[in-house]
Amino acid sequence: MSLIIGLTGENGGGKGTFIDFLKHIAVGKTVERIASSQLLGETLDLWDIKRTRRALQDLAIVMDGHYGKGTLTHAVQKRIEASQADIVIFDGVRWQTDEEMILSFPQNLMVYVTSDLKIRYERTKARKEKIGEATTSFEQFLDEEKIGTELEIAKIGARADIKIEHNGSLDEYRKMIERVYRESILVQ
Numbered sequence: 001m002s003l004i005i006g007l008t009g010e011n012g013g014g015k016g017t018f019i020d021f022l023k024h025i026a027v028g029k030t031v032e033r034i035a036s037s038q039l040l041g042e043t044l045d046l047w048d049i050k051r052t053r054r055a056l057q058d059l060a061i062v063m064d065g066h067y068g069k070g071t072l073t074h075a076v077q078k079r080i081e082a083s084q085a086d087i088v089i090f091d092g093v094r095w096q097t098d099e100e101m102i103l104s105f106p107q108n109l110m111v112y113v114t115s116d117l118k119i120r121y122e123r124t125k126a127r128k129e130k131i132g133e134a135t136t137s138f139e140q141f142l143d144e145e146k147i148g149t150e151l152e153i154a155k156i157g158a159r160a161d162i163k164i165e166h167n168g169s170l171d172e173y174r175k176m177i178e179r180v181y182r183e184s185i186l187v188q
Contacts (some may be wrong), residue, residue: 002085003188006102008093008156009113010145011053012120014166014173015091016129018113021177022089026185032085035092036060036072039079053130057149060094070097077101087185094149099156107188111180112157115166 009015023031040056049055063071073095080088093099093110102108115123121141128134136144144150157163162180166173 001107002083002105003087003107003109003185004080004102004105005087005089005185006093006099006108006110006160007089007091007113008099008110008153008160010115010120010150010153011141012123012127013114014123014164015113017166017170017173018111018164018177019089019091021174022087022181022185025174025178025181026087029086030084031087031089032083033089033091034076034079034083035090036076036094036098037092039072039075050131052132053144054147056130057144057147061148064095070095070101073097073101080105093153093156095152096156099159109162109184109188110156110160112160112163113166114157114163119167 007015007018019031019033037056040059041051043059044051044055060072076090076098080090090098090102093102099110102110121138124133124141125136126134162184164173164176164180166176
């Protein structure tokens, strides 16, 4: 039985780095990342629409609004159920339906990764993960934080099993993740 980790956190908080570090720390275990943004991105690619942060957010809202609450969650669940990995990480738990789905698995863990607002903004500009991030103004960044896909993150984070504040160095962050692995993941 796989351990299913629901990973939540605001944009630029350190979710991707958490996954990268965990993959190196979990020696002998297979770790798979599954994200709603993957499914949304595949859909945007089919329609030849650029994978901007706003396009991904808008598509998620339209899907849930038109086809029913939890539509995207259901698609992610199908991918999680098909995984053969020892540890499956759902990167980007954003809605209550996502959280409920993670908690429905017998072996689950909710992790909230967060950072100070200014730090998150600077990280997103530097990483250039999505089209337009490098040129996003602070005001635009704040506006994107208010979009429907982002509104429940802090509430879900408050209920998470583990909260990690990533405001320091990468070495400090790695040590936090190593402790989470030893104390919470290995015991599952």
